[in-house]
Amino acid sequence: MDFDEHRPRLRAVAYRMLGSLAEADDAVQETWLRFDRTDTRDVENLGAWLTTVIGRVCLNMLRDRRETPEIHIPDPIVTTTPEDEAELVDSVGLALLVVLDTLAPAERLAFVLHDMFAVPFDEIAPVIDKSPAATRQLASRARRRVQGHAPVPDPDPAVQRKAVDAFFTATREGDFEALLTLLDPDVVLRSDGGTARPGLTQLLQGAHTVASQAVTFGSLAPHVRPVLVNGLPGVVVQPDDRPISVMAFTVSGDRIVAIDVLADPDRLPTVTANAQP
16 A cells, blocks of 8 residues: 555644644655655554554654743644645644643653544554553543643534634724623633744733733734634734734634634745635
């Protein structure tokens, strides 16, 4: 069976593990090199073998990383139609990736491979040099953290888009009270400006604080362009020919519970390349 048949799944594993599109491609390439150097004729399940290989590659990459900044938005996948990204992202929202970034490398591997790709614990265990029982405990610990901190999006895309559109209508009109009705009382806004725009890196919490920030930047509201961000309704803010931010919204029920903003000019051209008008 050809390696390319497994490439979409491998890239999906790597993206969930690393939260970086470039690093995910690097991990897939390294996995191909290991595949090319190995006699796999006796491998009964090549897909499972490749999944554990890329898991080990990603684990090493995570362990070699410098410490992740306190506020870091993983690379969003920005598209205009669901079909553009279905094989890569499925329903993995940006808010979930933010939480995955807080996990220890072994926890992340155990959770991603088992809970997202149904890899048995006895196949994951050798990758992290743990027993299957210890690997199960790592995944369980990661699962509790994810369930406690990653909001679950509303299953209806129309409900999500309606809330996002209403948010920008209220922002454009400076309607503070309308914003308060749209935002969950405990809403969280994370913004990552990268090294080029550190002043835009911030964490805001609470409806009043986030609404006040939205009103402050109301002049940008007419320049938003609806897109999908990791399969969920979001926008690209583009007042001229270059985008200045990507905004991802997590809507639960009829309230916005999380807003994740990538404003890093070093990463924006790459992540918005597939969604240019």
